[in-house]
Amino acid sequence: MSIFKVEVVKINSINPHPNADRLDIVSIENMGYQVIIAKGKLHAGDLAFYFPIDSVIPEKFLDEFGIRNYYSKKLYAVKLRGIFSEGLLIPVGNNFMGNVGDDYTEYFGVTKYEYPIPQGMSGEVESFNGLNNGNIGIAIFAVRRGSYFLNYSDFVAFCEEFALPRVPVLYIGAYTWEAVSQFNNANSVVSPNCIMEGVVMQPVIEKTHPEIGRVVLKLISDRYLLRKDGTELH
Template sequence: MSTLRVTAETLTVHPHPNADALELAQVGLYRAVVAKGAYRSGDTAVYIPEQSVLPAALIEELGLTGRLAGGNADRVKAVRLRGELSQGIVCRPAALDGVDLAAAAADGTDFAPLLGITKWVPPIPPTMSGEVESAPDLLPWVDIENVRRYPDVFAPGEPVVVTEKLHGSACLLTYVAADGRVHVSSKGFGSKSLALKEDPRNLYWRAIRGHGVAEAAARLAERLGARRVGIFGEVYGAGVQDLTYGADGRRDTLGYAAFDVSAEIDGEVRWLDPAEVLDGELPLVPRLFTGPYDIDRVLELASGRETVSGGQLHLREGVVVRAAAERYSPVTGGRALVKAVSPAYLTRKGGTEYE
């Protein structure tokens, strides 16, 4: 999940092709449906992204009572309005009356705390939870920003790698070479430097043991001379999320695919290409494209059918794009790493969104 930032943005306004009273306000490559005439291209307004949880007073002010997602009808989610995908909310809250939004846009001011907007945290089913312990040596995972919000992370033509994004649950493993200790965690627990104590009923530990992930990490640490190795993978199948890829998370056919690797070598944590260091060792997420960056190509690859099962059983969640040569991105302030999510995935019916 990407980080939550509620910022002022300069808008580009487009006609709505199917509604005379509506228009489309563009932020980055996102488009949000707005009332016709509310904004003009070049105007500045506040953009509230998907997965934001809004306070009741702001929901009422925006006229969205009963129209948002979640059990409390307070979560922003992608929807189709008169056939057009609307992602996020464009508005000018009363709490910001008198604020120079153009200056705030230039400064990148985050209005989430002032507006009482928080980030939605997916629920944790019992099979993904368990007893936890402190794990200061755990190598953490990072938030991935959406390319539609930050389309300039990569320069056109820059060499990139595009992999399929799976709808499962992220599993973090850290192997500590000095004592052979293995830490296993989820994305949520891992962000707090907590690891799950081993339990044969736990989804992540079942995947780690069933696919030999700890052993692969130990071999990699020896080859690299690393003090720690982190392997980050997606656990998937029936009983994990609504998209199953032909696997069953309740049985021995629980699916697992590694999508990233980090290693601490000579005191420095480095990110490594899983295809280079784990090929033949573990199942990997499918690699869909390697070549020059083209935003249109990325968005095209984000949609379609999944390739994990080999049978195109259901829609694809999206893709992850990374620099072919690992680097820092001044655009996001972190790794040059973004995701693109399929509109069909965002607007599917009956989907699950667990951690």
């Protein structure tokens, strides 16, 4: 289960935009996102409200946040002067008494944009082989047995026993942002002429977390998010 929320974050670093004198590139502590902001609006160590992509922001905040001129229905991932930006950062202001991680979704009245379901995906579930527009290929990256998911070694054995295709494994090792981000914006290893949608990260030994449930992460590539007429139905 993924968590959608507007939350308080701490600014990790600020770097000048190489192609725009009036813009800064911000990295967020303990997050893989970077956000482009007006120069001098935030500094390293500051707290800010982070609004993720797909946030539907109430009308009354558009002028206050200074986003009316480029906001349309929801927040998008964008490229500004050649640099990828994901989300919106708003300074918390003076005398703020909150803490990093505090949830302000309800306070701002923000909801997550719900994409219309394409006509070909509406109605009853189609057969195992594909959808109305033809067959699709299937590859498996996890198997649940009852109420729990198989550990990686058991998952491999299960797929081999029943001759089930598995997704390609690109990396096995300790999790670091550097290890994962090397696959951002790569081409598919299955169909080299296609954009790789992203990568899924999961522990070799299954884990759960009291807030999010099963521990599994997904990095969606910048190019995939920026593709024309894209939706989150990936």
